[in-house]
Amino acid sequence: MIKEPFLINTPFPIKTERLILRPVMPGDSSIIFNLIEQSRNNLGEWLPWVSSVKAEVDSEKMLASFILNLF
Numbered sequence: 001m002i003k004e005p006f007l008i009n010t011p012f013p014i015k016t017e018r019l020i021l022r023p024v025m026p027g028d029s030s031i032i033f034n035l036i037e038q039s040r041n042n043l044g045e046w047l048p049w050v051s052s053v054k055a056e057v058d059s060e061k062m063l064a065s066f067i068l069n070l071f
Contacts, residue, residue, distance in 0.1 A: 024063060033059035 013022035024032075033056045036043060044050045053059050 024066060026060075026063065026067065029060040029063045030056055032063060 013020050015021075033053065036050055036053050036059065040050060049062060053062055
């Protein structure tokens, strides 16, 4: 059993014909903010932090926090 799943050596990005899967990066905050804006009502039901993202700068802070917590 793996106790620290983030220590698995996974090659990124993982690419398929329809998908590219990679970790979030600091430059993704603008894209993430726009996606949150498009689906805010639906996302808020499942992701409690969505209500605190009111501007792009909030998404930058949130993303930085997520990245720091991954490592």
